[in-house]
Amino acid sequence: MVENERLKQELRRCEVELQELRAQPAVRCPGCEHSQESTQLRDKLSQLQLEVVENKGMLSELNLEVQQKTDRLAEVELRLKDCLAEKAQEEERLSRRLRDSHETIASLRAQSPPVKYVIKTVEVESSKTKQALSESQARNQHLQEQVAMQRQVLKEMEQQLQSSNQLTAQLRAQIAMYEAELERAHGQMLEEMQSLEEDKNRAIEEAFARAQVEMKAVHENLAGVRTNLLTLQPALRTLTNDYNGLKRQVRGFPLLLQEALRSVRAEIGQAIEEVNSNNQELLRKYRRELQLRKKCHNELVRLKGNIRVIARVRPVTKEDGEGPEATNAVTFDPDDDSIIHLLHKGKPVSFELDKVFSPWASQQDVFQEVQALITSCIDGFNVCIFAYGQTGAGKTYTMEGTPENPGINQRALQLLFSEVQEKASDWQYNITVSAAEIYNEALRDLLGKEPQEKLEIRLCPDGSGQLYVPGLTEFQVQSVDDINKVFEFGYTNRTTEFTNLNEHSSRSHALLIVTVRGVDCSTGLRTTGKLNLVDLAGSERVGKSGAEGSRLREAQHINRSLSALGDVIAALRSRQGHVPFRNSKLTYLLQDSLSGDSKTLMVVQVSPVEKNTSETLYSLKFAERVRSVELGPGSRRTELGSWSSQEHLEWEPACQTLQPATRAHSAPGSGTSSRPGSIRRKLQPSA
Numbered sequence: 001m002v003e004n005e006r007l008k009q010e011l012r013r014c015e016v017e018l019q020e021l022r023a024q025p026a027v028r029c030p031g032c033e034h035s036q037e038s039t040q041l042r043d044k045l046s047q048l049q050l051e052v053v054e055n056k057g058m059l060s061e062l063n064l065e066v067q068q069k070t071d072r073l074a075e076v077e078l079r080l081k082d083c084l085a086e087k088a089q090e091e092e093r094l095s096r097r098l099r100d101s102h103e104t105i106a107s108l109r110a111q112s113p114p115v116k117y118v119i120k121t122v123e124v125e126s127s128k129t130k131q132a133l134s135e136s137q138a139r140n141q142h143l144q145e146q147v148a149m150q151r152q153v154l155k156e157m158e159q160q161l162q163s164s165n166q167l168t169a170q171l172r173a174q175i176a177m178y179e180a181e182l183e184r185a186h187g188q189m190l191e192e193m194q195s196l197e198e199d200k201n202r203a204i205e206e207a208f209a210r211a212q213v214e215m216k217a218v219h220e221n222l223a224g225v226r227t228n229l230l231t232l233q234p235a236l237r238t239l240t241n242d243y244n245g246l247k248r249q250v251r252g253f254p255l256l257l258q259e260a261l262r263s264v265r266a267e268i269g270q271a272i273e274e275v276n277s278n279n280q281e282l283l284r285k286y287r288r289e290l291q292l293r294k295k296c297h298n299e300l301v302r303l304k305g306n307i308r309v310i311a312r313v314r315p316v317t318k319e320d321g322e323g324p325e326a327t328n329a330v331t332f333d334p335d336d337d338s339i340i341h342l343l344h345k346g347k348p349v350s351f352e353l354d355k356v357f358s359p360w361a362s363q364q365d366v367f368q369e370v371q372a373l374i375t376s377c378i379d380g381f382n383v384c385i386f387a388y389g390q391t392g393a394g395k396t397y398t399m400e401g402t403p404e405n406p407g408i409n410q411r412a413l414q415l416l417f418s419e420v421q422e423k424a425s426d427w428q429y430n431i432t433v434s435a436a437e438i439y440n441e442a443l444r445d446l447l448g449k450e451p452q453e454k455l456e457i458r459l460c461p462d463g464s465g466q467l468y469v470p471g472l473t474e475f476q477v478q479s480v481d482d483i484n485k486v487f488e489f490g491y492t493n494r495t496t497e498f499t500n501l502n503e504h505s506s507r508s509h510a511l512l513i514v515t516v517r518g519v520d521c522s523t524g525l526r527t528t529g530k531l532n533l534v535d536l537a538g539s540e541r542v543g544k545s546g547a548e549g550s551r552l553r554e555a556q557h558i559n560r561s562l563s564a565l566g567d568v569i570a571a572l573r574s575r576q577g578h579v580p581f582r583n584s585k586l587t588y589l590l591q592d593s594l595s596g597d598s599k600t601l602m603v604v605q606v607s608p609v610e611k612n613t614s615e616t617l618y619s620l621k622f623a624e625r626v627r628s629v630e631l632g633p634g635s636r637r638t639e640l641g642s643w644s645s646q647e648h649l650e651w652e653p654a655c656q657t658l659q660p661a662t663r664a665h666s667a668p669g670s671g672t673s674s675r676p677g678s679i680r681r682k683l684q685p686s687a
């Protein structure tokens, strides 16, 4: 540090000198000794400056060194302090040990003498030696332990070495074995390789030979193909030509097809047109034929009369009894089947009707007569067939018949079915049936759920003037089975309703109404025909004295309705302007089927036996009158007048009040009792 201080001072002095020198003006005097001196000084200065720099570096180094040394000094001092502390501790420890030792010695002294000797010896030794000894002992102990440990380790190592030696020997033996095997495998491999090589060479040789043969064949084939190709080329050329031709044709085909289609279409159209016109022609002809047929039918009916009356005489039955009362009183004309002779009270009376059936006539014979009427129903005509006559004369037998031998009702329906079936290709038909009863001027539905309910006859609300019965049951029927079911149902209804059916049915009118509705499939023309099959109440007259109460009332009702029926038929046949349909339920209900171009057939049933001749006479008179109305316009009124006034007035006083309408519409006739009918008169020369 002193050196340093000196150098600093010298530096400061040098700087001062330098400043002074700089302050002096520059003197240029070459060769002058001052300038040389100055140069020397300058050099010296720069040298000194360099020295200063060097010294400064040295100074800083020294400073650093000083610093380091100071640090080390501090460290040494610290260590010294630690050592001192350690020393104090050690001293402490030693003194403690010493104390312990003293205590031990004291305790040992208290023990046996040999021990005392040792203690003495120990006491002789200096404490230093004691310490060294104990340290060396400790070290010795430690070394011994280490030696023992090393020995142990050595022993283990030897064992390991030994086992590894064994392992090595084993491995060596294995290696030797593997090597031997390897050697053997190598030998085998070499052998195999050699044999494979041989095989390969052989195969190659064979393949080569085969390939050569094949090659030869291929060459031959190739030659053949070449020649073939040469011959095929012209064929290919022609094929190509053909193909091109076809292609051209195909291109033109749609046009050709269109043309063909057009011509075919035109042909078909023409054919259709022809067929159409043919059809039209046929249809026209058909319609004309239809009209013609209807006209012919009408003409036929007109010729026969729209209202026809036939008689049927039943055979004598067991019920007629025996004796003179049961003898036969009816005979027939063998040449004319429209004449019937009756022996009444010994006098023969003859009647002419449209047809007379003898007792031998079968149900089929009778049906044959009415068949045309029934078929006209299919053409849309309304038809009424009445069975008239006294009770027991055979009305029900003719209309209903027996199960084995059915009457008009069932046969008519069967005929309708078969006719409809025949026309099924052109027409579609729907057949329905209703059954009703008129008793004491009350109309009842026999097929309804409540047969006791009274039905009303009403005008159709559509303004057509047609009548209908609201609530009257209509059953559609398609087979005989259906009809049987309907009849059975009606019969059951009637039997449950009335305890004495026979008696009841003879006092009521039973109606079976069959409606046939048809549609012409080609023209759409619709027809509706109604067939009314009526089993009238018994026409027998009840004696004035014998009739009382309900029986009288029944008789009056029957009489009134039958008179009304006679009036209506008479009015229709004489083509009167007013027809008294409303005078009874029966005629009112049948109004549609009695008027217009409707057809009516009255079957007058006759009992042939003696005891019934007066009723038979009455029935035949009624029949002839109905029929004779048509004889001529002049005579009609007279005929009608005489009928109403004569027959019914025979017992009319009793029921006069009930029949104002009937009489009102009967012409106020002559009241004469002369029997009309030129034929009858002609046939009765003896009367």
Ligand code: ADP
Pocket: 313, 314, 315, 317, 359, 389, 390, 391, 392, 393, 394, 395, 396, 397, 398, 506, 605
């Ligand atoms: P109505 O109905 O007029 O009262 P029915 O038809 O009941 O009379 O006939 C009375 C009886 O006469 C019945 O037993 C019936 O079988 C029989 N009868 C009626 N007409 C014939 C006939 N043509 N052939 C055979 N028996 C008949």
Ligand code: MG
Pocket: 392, 395, 396, 397, 505, 506, 535
């Ligand atoms: Mg009857």
